[in-house]
Amino acid sequence: MHEMSLAEGVLQIIEDAARSQGFRQVRTVWLEIGPLAGVEKEAMRFCFEVVMRDSIAHEARLEIVETPGxxxxxxxxxxxxxxxxxGACPQCGSHQVQVTGGNEMRVKELEVE
Incomplete structure (x- = not known):
């Protein structure tokens, strides 16, 4: 389950931001996840809760924002x-389609105290 390592990466981003910006508590984390990112959203929610325990984000709510492919x-x-x-192009049926978005996951925003 690679979502566990992704959640650990999110915690690292949060901790780095807390050090540089001086906040003490995270209330909400918004993650943008594209449909082509290979991230199972429910597994990510579970892993997020496990990884955030005993951290500055232990009570944080996870909001997942889906971005289009x-x-x-x-x-x-x-x-x-x-x-x-x-997949095929929905306009012409060609399979010569280069992905330009929707294959990423990123921390979009943090609500902090």
Whole structure:
């Protein structure tokens, strides 16, 4: 389950931000997760709760913001929505689609005290 290591990475980002910005408690964490990121959202929620125990984010609420999958079709030279890796272009049916978004996970925002 790689979500555990992802949650540990989120905690590291939180702790680094707390050191540099001087906050003591995290109330809410917003994560942007794209559909092509390979992150199981429910597993991420579980791992987040486990990893945040005994940290400055021990009571933090996790909000997951889903970002859309986007790609560039080389055949029809268009930006298109992408629902899966290696899927066909919804406009022309070509499989020459390069993913340009929706394959990332990032900490978007923290609500802190």
């Amino acid at each position: 986007q790609g560039w079709c080389m055949q029809c030279a268009s930006s298109v929505p992408v629902a899966e890796l290696f």
